[in-house]
Amino acid sequence: MQVVRQLIQNNLRQSGMTIALLLIILLFQILTAGTLLKPLNITNLILQNSYILVLAIGMVLVIITGHIDLSVGSVAAFVGAVSAILMVELSIHPLPAVILCLLLGALIGAWQGFWVAYVKIPAFIVTLAGMLLFRGLTMIVLQGQSIAPFPQEFKQISSGFIPDVFGGENLHLFSLFIGMVLSLLLVYKEIRGRNQQLKYSFDVLPIGFFIAKLVGIVAAINWFTYILATYKGIPNVLMILLVLIIGYTFVMKKTIFGRHIYAVGGNQKAAALSGVKTKRVTFWVFVNMGVLAALSGMIFAARLNAATPKAGNLFELDAIAAAFIGGASAYGGIGTVIGAVVGGLVMGVMNNGMSIVGLGVDWQQGIKGLVLLFAVAFDIFNKNRSSS
Numbered sequence: 273m274q275v276v277r278q279l280i281q282n283n284l285r286q287s288g289m290t291i292a293l294l295l296i297i298l299l300f301q302i303l304t305a306g307t308l309l310k311p312l313n314i315t316n317l318i319l320q321n322s323y324i325l326v327l328a329i330g331m332v333l334v335i336i337t338g339h340i341d342l343s344v345g346s347v348a349a350f351v352g353a354v355s356a357i358l359m360v361e362l363s364i365h366p367l368p369a370v371i372l373c374l375l376l377g378a379l380i381g382a383w384q385g386f387w388v389a390y391v392k393i394p395a396f397i398v399t400l401a402g403m404l405l406f407r408g409l410t411m412i413v414l415q416g417q418s419i420a421p422f423p424q425e426f427k428q429i430s431s432g433f434i435p436d437v438f439g440g441e442n443l444h445l446f447s448l449f450i451g452m453v454l455s456l457l458l459v460y461k462e463i464r465g466r467n468q469q470l471k472y473s474f475d476v477l478p479i480g481f482f483i484a485k486l487v488g489i490v491a492a493i494n495w496f497t498y499i500l501a502t503y504k505g506i507p508n509v510l511m512i513l514l515v516l517i518i519g520y521t522f523v524m525k526k527t528i529f530g531r532h533i534y535a536v537g538g539n540q541k542a543a544a545l546s547g548v549k550t551k552r553v554t555f556w557v558f559v560n561m562g563v564l565a566a567l568s569g570m571i572f573a574a575r576l577n578a579a580t581p582k583a584g585n586l587f588e589l590d591a592i593a594a595a596f597i598g599g600a601s602a603y604g605g606i607g608t609v610i611g612a613v614v615g616g617l618v619m620g621v622m623n624n625g626m627s628i629v630g631l632g633v634d635w636q637q638g639i640k641g642l643v644l645l646f647a648v649a650f651d652i653f654n655k656n657r658s659s660s
Contacts (some may be wrong), residue, residue, distance in 0.1 A: 300625030330416025338604030381562020
C-alpha cells in the first residue's frame with residue numbers, strides 16, 4: 273500500500289483530474305437521467321470539443337516552456353477564413369487548400385515565435401498583439417460576412433465517420449475492431465513499461481492493482497467504442513485527435529526535443545548551460561502552436577460549414593484552462609498531453625451536462641472560472657508543500 277500511495281502522490285494532479293472527470297460524468301449522468309452517455313450525445317461531445325482539444329495539445333507545450341499564447345482563437349478564425357477563400361471562392365481542391373492553411377499557421381507561429389524567442393518580448397504581449405492583429409485580419413478577409421458552404425470532402429473532417437469495412441448493419445463493426453486493437457496495444461505498452469521499471473528496480477504497482485488497471489483500461493475503451501458503434505461509429509475528427517495524442521505523447525516522453533521542452537520550462541538558464549538551444553526550442557514550440565491553431569480553425573469551420581467573423585471567440589481561454597486543469601504548472605516545466613486532453617474533457621463534459629440540465633451561460637461561465645481557479649490553486653499548494 274505504501275508503494276501505491278507513493279505512486280498516486282507522484283501523479284496527484286493528473287490522477288486527481290482523471291478521477292474528477294469520472295465523478296463529473298457520473299454526476300451529470302444522474303442529473304440528466306442518462307442523457308449524457310447516450311450514443312448521440314457522446315458523438316456530439318466529441319464534435320463540439322474537438323477543436324478545443326487540438327488547441328489544448330499545443331497550448332500545454334507552450335505552457336510547459338513557461339509561456340502563454342493568447343492568439344490561438346484569432347489565428348484559428350483567420351485560417352478558417354482563408355480556407356473559405358481558397359475552397360469556396362477560388363474553388364481550390366480541399367487537399368492542397370488544407371496544406372496551404374497548415375503552412376500559413378506555421379508561418380504565423382514562426383512570426384510570433386521569433387519575437388518571443390529571439391527578440392525576448394514577453395509571450396503575453398506578443399500573443400496579445402497577435403490576438404488583435406489576426407482578429408482584425410479575419411474581419412478584413414471576410415469583409416464582415418460569413419462565407420459558405422464548404423465542399424463535401426472538407427466537411428467530412430468534422431461531420432464524417434470512419435466507414436465500416438466489415439459492412440455491419442445495426443452495429444459499426446469496424447469501430448469495435450479498432451477498440452480491440454487499441455486495447456491490445458495499450459495492454460502491451462503497460463506490460464512492457466512495467467517490465468522495464470522492474471528491470472531497473474523502480475517502484476511499480478502490485479500485480480493485483482496492475483491487473484485491475486489493465487482490466488479497467490480494456491473495459492473503458494471497448495465500452496466507449498461500443499457506444500459509438502451503436503450510432504454511426506468513430507468520427508473522423510476523433511481519429512485525428514487520437515493520432516495527435518499518440519504522436520505528441522511520444523514526442524514529449526521519448527524524444528530529445530520533448531525533454532528539451534521540459535528543461536526550458538523547468539529552468540531556462542540551467543538548460544542553456546547544459547547545451548539546450550533554448551531559443552530554438554521556444555521558436556519551434558510556437559511554430560507548432562500555429563499549425564495546431566490552423567488545424568483547429570479548419571475543424572471548426574468544417575463543423576459550421578462556414579467561415580464566420582466571430583469564429584474562435586474565447587478558444588484561447590478554453591485551451592489555457594484545459595492545460596491548467598489537466599495538470600500543467602503555472603510556473604512551467606510540468607504538464608502532459610494526456611493531462612491537457614483530460615482537462616479539456618472536464619470542461620467539455622461540464623458544458624454539455626450543464627446545458628442539458630438547463631443552467632444558463634452565466635452560471636456555466638462562473639462555474640468554469642471557479643474550476644480553473646481551484647485547479648491552479650491546487651498546483652501552487654502542492655508546489656509550496658513540496659518545497660517546504
